[in-house]
Amino acid sequence: MSRNRTGNMAVAASQARAGMMRVWLAVISTALALLALPFMAQGLRAGEEIIKAHAISTFGNLKYGPDFKHLDYVNPQAPKGGEISEWAFGSFDSMHPYTIKGRSGALSSIFFESLLTATADTIGESYCLLCESLEYPKDRSWVIFDLRPEARFSDGSPLTADDVAFSYETFLTKGLTSFRVQLAKKVESVEVLGPHRIRFTFKADAPKRDVIQDVGGIPVFSKADFIRRDFQFTESTLEPLLGSGPYVLDRLDVGQTIVYRRNPDYWGEKLPINIGRNNFDRIRIEYYADYNAAFEGFKGGTYTFRNEAASKIWATGYDFPAVKEGIVIKETLPDGDKATGQSFIFNLRREKFQDPRVREAIGLMFNFEWSNERLFYGLYARINSFWENSYLAAEGLPSPEEKAILEPLADILPPGVLDQPAVVQHVSTPKRPLDRKALRKAAALLDAAGWTVGADGLRRNAKGELLTVEFLNDSQTFNRVINPYVENLKRLGVDARHVFVDNAQMEVRTRPPSYDFDIITSMIQTSYIPGTELRQYFGSETADSSAFNLMGLRNEAVDRLIDVVLEADTQEELTTSVHALDRVLRALRLWVPQWYKNVHTVAYYNMYEHPENLPPYALGELDFWWYDAEKAAALKASGALR
Numbered sequence: 001m002s003r004n005r006t007g008n009m010a011v012a013a014s015q016a017r018a019g020m021m022r023v024w025l026a027v028i029s030t031a032l033a034l035l036a037l038p039f040m041a042q043g044l045r046a047g048e049e050i051i052k053a054h055a056i057s058t059f060g061n062l063k064y065g066p067d068f069k070h071l072d073y074v075n076p077q078a079p080k081g082g083e084i085s086e087w088a089f090g091s092f093d094s095m096h097p098y099t100i101k102g103r104s105g106a107l108s109s110i111f112f113e114s115l116l117t118a119t120a121d122t123i124g125e126s127y128c129l130l131c132e133s134l135e136y137p138k139d140r141s142w143v144i145f146d147l148r149p150e151a152r153f154s155d156g157s158p159l160t161a162d163d164v165a166f167s168y169e170t171f172l173t174k175g176l177t178s179f180r181v182q183l184a185k186k187v188e189s190v191e192v193l194g195p196h197r198i199r200f201t202f203k204a205d206a207p208k209r210d211v212i213q214d215v216g217g218i219p220v221f222s223k224a225d226f227i228r229r230d231f232q233f234t235e236s237t238l239e240p241l242l243g244s245g246p247y248v249l250d251r252l253d254v255g256q257t258i259v260y261r262r263n264p265d266y267w268g269e270k271l272p273i274n275i276g277r278n279n280f281d282r283i284r285i286e287y288y289a290d291y292n293a294a295f296e297g298f299k300g301g302t303y304t305f306r307n308e309a310a311s312k313i314w315a316t317g318y319d320f321p322a323v324k325e326g327i328v329i330k331e332t333l334p335d336g337d338k339a340t341g342q343s344f345i346f347n348l349r350r351e352k353f354q355d356p357r358v359r360e361a362i363g364l365m366f367n368f369e370w371s372n373e374r375l376f377y378g379l380y381a382r383i384n385s386f387w388e389n390s391y392l393a394a395e396g397l398p399s400p401e402e403k404a405i406l407e408p409l410a411d412i413l414p415p416g417v418l419d420q421p422a423v424v425q426h427v428s429t430p431k432r433p434l435d436r437k438a439l440r441k442a443a444a445l446l447d448a449a450g451w452t453v454g455a456d457g458l459r460r461n462a463k464g465e466l467l468t469v470e471f472l473n474d475s476q477t478f479n480r481v482i483n484p485y486v487e488n489l490k491r492l493g494v495d496a497r498h499v500f501v502d503n504a505q506m507e508v509r510t511r512p513p514s515y516d517f518d519i520i521t522s523m524i525q526t527s528y529i530p531g532t533e534l535r536q537y538f539g540s541e542t543a544d545s546s547a548f549n550l551m552g553l554r555n556e557a558v559d560r561l562i563d564v565v566l567e568a569d570t571q572e573e574l575t576t577s578v579h580a581l582d583r584v585l586r587a588l589r590l591w592v593p594q595w596y597k598n599v600h601t602v603a604y605y606n607m608y609e610h611p612e613n614l615p616p617y618a619l620g621e622l623d624f625w626w627y628d629a630e631k632a633a634a635l636k637a638s639g640a641l642r
Contacts, residue, residue: 090289130159155388163223298603312376328606335599363589373430469497519592530566564576611624
């Protein structure tokens with residue numbers, strides 16, 4: 001709530017003598033004029049309505065009012081203490097998550113907070129964290145954040161508007177290329193108005209729907225620490241930047257272990273947004289180069305919480321004594337979030353993948369149905385949409401509203417977008433790895449694209465070049481998925497290869513500027529309220545610079561539809577425009593989508609508790625689960641845990 005800036009003057013007026021009324025009026029007029037000066041300097045137009053609030057929503061009302069006590073899905077009485085430990089794949093050589101150099105450690109962004117933060121039970125809502133309020137006009141052309149005076153970095157030094165401005169400027173000039181390009185398009189200027197007050201003014205032509213949330217979500221680090229250490233933002237480092245978050249680095253063993261420790265002096269512990277959260281004293285990450293070795297480590301108690309991603313292990317591996325004795329809990333929990341977008345993606349920078357018929361043919365050779373039945377024990381469903389498992393996924397024929405968006409682009413749309421149902425993946429037979437119907441269709445597509453079969457059974461183009469397709473992979477668990485896929489492609493006449501590399505090589509070969517791969521497995525992340533991250537994943541301008549647009553997509557229709565999505569002012573407009581974009585992306589055959597499941601399959605040692613009703617958009621084991629000290633003591637006494 002805004003403070004009553006004229007309250008003291010009203011009290012003075014009530015005490016003034018009648019004979020002094022004329023003098024008082026002159027004084028109050030002058031005072032009000034002086035009070036108005038900062039707003040005039042900030043560009044406030046006459047009659048402009050200013051909203052001052054504790055949070056902001058993209059569309060509609062906020063779930064949590066200004067006086068909320070805690071989030072609905074947490075246990076406000078959750079005890080603090082104990083340790084939770086998980087595993088991570090591969091290795092790490094950096095604790096700096098905002099540079100493309102090196103491989104940053106798991107959770108290495110845990111040190112940092114932002115002005116605004118989201119919740120796990122709302123979409124499009126952001127609540128004050130480092131700020132105590134924000135002010136903005138209805139057109140969202142600028143925003144002023146009032147920071148919490150009590151905010152502190154983990155070394156106890158105050159967090160001020162200067163730190164926010166410095167963090168913004170650093171990300172703008174030295175951050176990941178795709179991020180800073182988008183940031184520069186939105187923000188006109190940043191002005192520090194006081195120790196705890198900062199204003200962002202946005203460019204007139206920038207989409208305003210999410211721009212306040214965008215700048216409010218920038219991580220904040222200490223300017224003084226940065227300068228003192230002569231920190232090189234574009235380089236990797238094992239000494240993290242100084243942040244204000246609830247956890248600090250306790251210790252690390254490079255490439256093997258990271259331990260984060262809860263800061264007992266964390267400044268924000270009693271904020272309503274944090275009640276019932278950040279409950280563990282320590283979070284430990286153990287690294288493994290092999291998925292099966294990681295599972296054996298869990299069985300042996302080396303780490304204590306596992307979000308199981310391997311369907312074979314989930315179906316057949318949890319019959320060890322600790323599960324039967326109740327030492328380890330095996331639990332299926334609901335997951336209401338979108339699918340992850342996990343897929344095989346093509347490197348469109350390769351000439352051989354320029355023709356969508358080639359991409360479609362290669363996609364037809366992946367037999368998901370056989371893989372799901374024989375390899376995944378029927379646990380998964382196929383991904384078809386970039387917004388799978390949500391209301392944003394396009395279905396059937398385009399609606400009249402979608403056509404109104406798509407028809408002006410008719411000359412540059414992929415075939416079928418306007419008059420055919422949204423593309424779905426071929427349904428193959430689960431009885432054998434190779435689906436002959438898919439094989440015949442794929443062969444016809446490659447023939448039409450000029451890749452014909454020679455006497456040796458291999459496909460070549462008019463130049464005599466082999467159609468060689470290399471799957472680059474750094475996960476042994478994917479061997480059983482990729483190898484049958486490769487064999488199917490060989491039956492098609494494709495010179496298909498499975499190349500296994502370590503995670504360090506994978507990092508080098510897939511990051512800009514090398515992009516040295518044909519096909520890799522990747523996560524194409526989308527959101528419920530898509531913003532400028534669409535340009536980072538799918539925009540032409542980021543095709544050769546983004547760590548997210550790994551496929552190298554350059555498409556005019558996609559670029560123009562992204563603009564339409566960003567300009568949507570209502571939920572209805574947003575849904576319609578995303579449907580249109582989804583149709584075009586799917587019709588381009590940019591990927592071979594993989595699979596998802598709508599539940600969390602987790603296993604953990606019986607010393608953790610979670611709220612009965614989990615939020616739809618997060619499992620939250622590191623956020624709002626907690627440690628039961630009595631159960632933990634019993635496990636240790638029994639010898640189940642070291």
